[in-house]
Amino acid sequence: METLxxxxxxxxxxxxxxxxxxxxxxxxxxxxxxxxxxxTGLTAHTLRWYERIGLMPHIDRxxxxxxxxCNADLDWLDLVGKLRLTGMPVADMVRYAELVRxxxxxxxxxxxxxxxxxxxxxxxxxxxxxxxxxxNRKIDFYADAGRAPASExx
Amino acid sequence: METLxxxxxxxxxxxxxxxxxxxxxxxxxxxxxxxxxxxTGLTAHTLRWYERIGLMPHIDRxxxxxxxxCNADLDWLDLVGKLRLTGMPVADMVRYAELVRxxxxxxxxxxxxxxxxxxxxxxxxxxxxxxxxxxNRKIDFYADAGRAPASExx
DNA sequence: CGCTTGCTTGGAGTGCACTCCAGCGTTCTA
DNA sequence: TAGAACGCTGGAGTGCACTCCAAGCAAGCG
Numbered sequence: 001m002e003t004l005x006x007x008x009x010x011x012x013x014x015x016x017x018x019x020x021x022x023x024x025x026x027x028x029x030x031x032x033x034x035x036x037x038x039x040t041g042l043t044a045h046t047l048r049w050y051e052r053i054g055l056m057p058h059i060d061r062x063x064x065x066x067x068x069x070c071n072a073d074l075d076w077l078d079l080v081g082k083l084r085l086t087g088m089p090v091a092d093m094v095r096y097a098e099l100v101r102x103x104x105x106x107x108x109x110x111x112x113x114x115x116x117x118x119x120x121x122x123x124x125x126x127x128x129x130x131x132x133x134x135x136n137r138k139i140d141f142y143a144d145a146g147r148a149p150a151s152e153x154x
Numbered sequence: 155m156e157t158l159x160x161x162x163x164x165x166x167x168x169x170x171x172x173x174x175x176x177x178x179x180x181x182x183x184x185x186x187x188x189x190x191x192x193x194t195g196l197t198a199h200t201l202r203w204y205e206r207i208g209l210m211p212h213i214d215r216x217x218x219x220x221x222x223x224c225n226a227d228l229d230w231l232d233l234v235g236k237l238r239l240t241g242m243p244v245a246d247m248v249r250y251a252e253l254v255r256x257x258x259x260x261x262x263x264x265x266x267x268x269x270x271x272x273x274x275x276x277x278x279x280x281x282x283x284x285x286x287x288x289x290n291r292k293i294d295f296y297a298d299a300g301r302a303p304a305s306e307x308x
Numbered sequence: 309c310g311c312t313t314g315c316t317t318g319g320a321g322t323g324c325a326c327t328c329c330a331g332c333g334t335t336c337t338a
Numbered sequence: 339t340a341g342a343a344c345g346c347t348g349g350a351g352t353g354c355a356c357t358c359c360a361a362g363c364a365a366g367c368g
Contacts, residue, residue: 034315062364091354114289136272145261200326244324315362319360325352328351329349330347335345337341
């Protein structure tokens, strides 16, 4: 169990919110890159690329230099995956990662960034619902038209 | 007022569902590319590119060869805009445009395409709601942490 | 021990959706 | 009627997010 300050120091995210289960319990959590590929659905290329651009905390290495991911890294990748499908640019996620690495004094900035993201997500959901309505009406139209001979507008 | 068959023939979409108002009434609907830019928020480059790749029906031209868009074109661009923000690839939208141009006998295929899109949209909304929940918990965490001294995990 | 499979690196390549450019013709305003 | 602003084309360029490559080291197995 690590303190908040420790978590901030070693670059992992402080609040690993979801109480989801990890493949291996804390303490025995050491995953090769291909295991992480299997868990996340990302490619090894992408995982290495995330690291190069600064989107990942420092990843442990084996004595021969191979990457060994831990549970906190898996949690981080989970968050990144969620943010990615909101349409958030990778550069913004890197910004957030930098704030996490920088330590506790960046809480306010992290809050602002997440709050802005939240607004974006809310707006996107609204847009999608709007699109859904249009789609539903068109689908109804084609369903009706397939049943009756094409003769009426709407 | 055009019949369904006419609409299908001239390549516009048969069911222009939303009863939204156009800048000019049918009959006087003739817009330059820059007017369409103003209405849609797209760039002129993008409008010409959409035409080149087959995403637009045939656009009228003035006697000197300049584009003159009509209300139906605006409706089509509105639909394209909505589909675009669902994340649908442009190639799929081109496919739908081809089906519309091909005529009435493609109703079943259009239905299938829209139905598949609908499922995608529903799935994306669910994903976004999931992300929103994570975001909300993190935001709450940082809001609390900003108030109290950083000392407790969560 | 040899073989296969996996992991390493920097750098180059890919696909998508635009985005811009040069060089020219057209239309509008004073 | 001059000048600015707008529109035309084919083709090249851009930015993003990966995606792949070559060459070499490392690990597990019969």
